[in-house]
Amino acid sequence: MSYMTRKQRFLAAVRREVPDVVPVSPLVHCRYAEKVLGRWDWRAVFEVHQKLGSIHFRGPIGVGVKYQLPEGWGSEWRVVEERGPRRVSESLLKTPFGNLTRRHIQGMIEGDPLCGKCVEYPVKSVEDWKIYLKYLEQVLTNIGGSEYSAASEAYEVMGEDGVASVGLSCSFAGLGDARGMEGLLTDLYDCPDLMLELFRVQQEIVMKHVEAFLAAPNEVLFYDIAWATGSGMSPRMFEQWVLPDVAAVCAKVHSKPGKYVGFYTLGRIRRYMPIMVSTGADYIETFEPNQGDISLREAKMAYGKRICLMGNFNCLVLAFGTPADARKEARRCLDEAMDAGAYVMVTADEVPADAKWDNLRAMVETVEEHGRY
Numbered sequence: 001m002s003y004m005t006r007k008q009r010f011l012a013a014v015r016r017e018v019p020d021v022v023p024v025s026p027l028v029h030c031r032y033a034e035k036v037l038g039r040w041d042w043r044a045v046f047e048v049h050q051k052l053g054s055i056h057f058r059g060p061i062g063v064g065v066k067y068q069l070p071e072g073w074g075s076e077w078r079v080v081e082e083r084g085p086r087r088v089s090e091s092l093l094k095t096p097f098g099n100l101t102r103r104h105i106q107g108m109i110e111g112d113p114l115c116g117k118c119v120e121y122p123v124k125s126v127e128d129w130k131i132y133l134k135y136l137e138q139v140l141t142n143i144g145g146s147e148y149s150a151a152s153e154a155y156e157v158m159g160e161d162g163v164a165s166v167g168l169s170c171s172f173a174g175l176g177d178a179r180g181m182e183g184l185l186t187d188l189y190d191c192p193d194l195m196l197e198l199f200r201v202q203q204e205i206v207m208k209h210v211e212a213f214l215a216a217p218n219e220v221l222f223y224d225i226a227w228a229t230g231s232g233m234s235p236r237m238f239e240q241w242v243l244p245d246v247a248a249v250c251a252k253v254h255s256k257p258g259k260y261v262g263f264y265t266l267g268r269i270r271r272y273m274p275i276m277v278s279t280g281a282d283y284i285e286t287f288e289p290n291q292g293d294i295s296l297r298e299a300k301m302a303y304g305k306r307i308c309l310m311g312n313f314n315c316l317v318l319a320f321g322t323p324a325d326a327r328k329e330a331r332r333c334l335d336e337a338m339d340a341g342a343y344v345m346v347t348a349d350e351v352p353a354d355a356k357w358d359n360l361r362a363m364v365e366t367v368e369e370h371g372r373y
Contacts, residue, residue, distance in 0.1 A: 018341030022371030056162030
């Protein structure tokens with residue numbers, strides 16, 4: 001019987017093939033790594049997976065672009081308030097046409113110090129959007145190269161024990177991060193011409209990051225479209241404001257052999273599934289069992305021959321359940337999606353900071369026992 005490495009199993013599933021064992025990759029990220037190890041870089045995330053016996057897939061690994069802005073343009077960051085673990089930070093985007101301010105609060109939850117929330121978005125009006133557009137244009141004009149040294153290092157360190165995937169946020173998320181979800185959705189209706197121009201420039205910047213991923217050795221890109229799928233927008237709006245961006249990214253990634261791309265989603269995605277699958281993406285995650293509206297079994301039956309499915313393991317079981325509950329949940333996911341391959345068992349969102357180690361181990365051990373083909 002042939003033996004596959006963790007990476008080989010994962011990539012086989014992404015290619016819609018049948019590995020020897022279902023790959024299992026609970027979505028460990030910064031918050032849980034910090035809770036377990038007191039560190040939250042990609043090395044810490046990888047170390048948690050090594051201890052669990054799972055496959056590293058998601059973590060704080062990115063690529064970037066190099067640019068030098070002219071005098072009068074730039075950004076500043078400072079802590080404006082600090083009381084115990086609670087910290088309020090402020091970032092200032094400086095331009096000759098006016099400054100844009102963001103405020104962020106972190107450390108409000110005991111035992112989860114990395115959990116935070118943006119309480120003031122930099123774009124607060126149409127006039128702010130015009131300033132932000134000029135800023136994006138300056139960034140795009142002055143891009144002079146790619147940066148992927150951290151991604152390359154992670155690729156070398158993980159070897160066959162993990163997938164050093166690169167994460168990028170979609171254009172919708174990039175603009176949403178400047179305005180907030182409600183404001184962005186409103187502006188799509190109120191000032192569509194301005195928003196089209198903003199999306200055009202944002203997409204060009206995203207493509208520069210995709211080119212950095214293509215230059216790096218890493219095989220897998222996860223494209224975060226959770227802002228879009230979680231927005232509740234209609235399929236028609238999704239096709240207008242999200243599809244052109246995600247389809248272009250998929251085509252760009254697939255222009256280079258051996259590169260794969262998929263979507264990180266949240267929320268009620270049933271009505272977006274045909275649109276997402278039509279892009280030729282290699283996988284879709286996370287199929288939330290609590291806030292979603294399509295079961296893993298339904299998705300497998302409808303789309304399992306066209307795309308790799310990832311996710312659906314209920315994160316709440318890890319925090320509030322027992323090892324027996326975790327084993328039962330893992331068996332459910334296997335029963336619904338492991339048939340004929342093209343499935344990776346991933347949690348249906350980030351592993352919470354209060355997840356129990358024994359429950360995570362039960363998840364991994366169940367797949368090792370019952371997830372063999």
